[in-house]
């Protein structure tokens with residue numbers, strides 16, 4: 249099913265990698281794994297390195313039998329937005345008596361005693377609210393979409409998302425004017441917004457600004473932003489907002505996001521007018537749990553192999569043999585030119601080579617190694 253068919257048949261599923269998530273190895277692997285899983289669209293930061301990583305991941309997925317290439321979407325904003333920021337603090341200036349409540353709340357393990365690893369932060373803001381000394385600041389992330397869309401990577405980008413907030417009609421119009429020359433070559437434009445006062449009038453005003461109209465217009469209702477990994481209840485807000493927007497009868501498709509997770513599938517059945525859903529935090533968490541068995545943060549994925557004289561890498565030692573061969577029947581290790589099979593170590597030995605991409609491929613367990621126990 250092509251992405252536009254998925255929209256029309258209300259089976260649309262989008263992966264949100266994060267508008268300010270810049271961890272290149274994680275993006276490459278996410279694109280690979282979810283491309284194979286059959287998502288219709290992958291939404292990434294409007295950064296050339298990130299787009300390139302997603303393209304590489306999809307190229308590998310193609311060699312592994314990906315049925316349909318998803319659209320690649322870049323996210324932009326018409327002003328300050330929590331999706332477009334990074335948390336920052338200097339760890340050595342924190343009070344020594346602090347119990348460091350910021351560490352466990354970070355969904356991407358971006359925080360350590362030194363501060364925040366910028367590439368891993370996607371701006372969710374959970375650390376900001378728990379810091380008793382208010383030591384954490386945020387820095388906005390800005391992009392130059394025209395140069396990206398008109399450059400060599402532009403042909404790889406099929407869709408654009410614009411995040412907007414209450415009272416920003418003029419800023420939205422300005423951004424649209426900036427994008428207007430590159431919109432006709434794209435398959436879709438998504439407008440992402442939270443609940444706001446006088447919502448219908450705000451959306452209609454933005455709709456009037458979108459000239460020429462996009463080929464496919466998606467209204468992304470951002471119910472409870474960046475919270476899908478917290479718990480099942482977070483999905484309710486997106487459904488409520490989605491139903492409200494459906495009632496406006498706007499042209500285009502309405503898609504849920506912001507707090508979406510495993511309970512969203514039931515919501516979509518309940519409200520068949522919705523085109524589908526996008527998954528961000530929940531999809532990332534699922535990937536870590538299923539592909540990496542909850543043992544590794546994306547930060548570890550980029551750990552380099554040992555160079556002569558350097559410290560021995562900890563990867564092989566800290567991970568015992570894979571306990572769930574039924575779930576992980578065969579890891580296929582791809583280094584651009586060759587494939588190798590999983591030898592039971594976790595992560596596999598050959599993953600320690602730089603530039604390696606790891607795919608979780610559903611195959612029969614090797615003889616004698618099958619188990620029905622879930623991890």
Ligand code: SF4
Nearest residue numbers: 354369370372373375
């Ligand atoms: S908790 Fe959220 S905002 Fe804070 S560092 Fe982690 S990802 Fe960034």
Ligand code: SF4
Nearest residue numbers: 342346348349350379
């Ligand atoms: S909670 Fe605040 S003060 Fe404590 S370690 Fe984290 S950033 Fe520093």
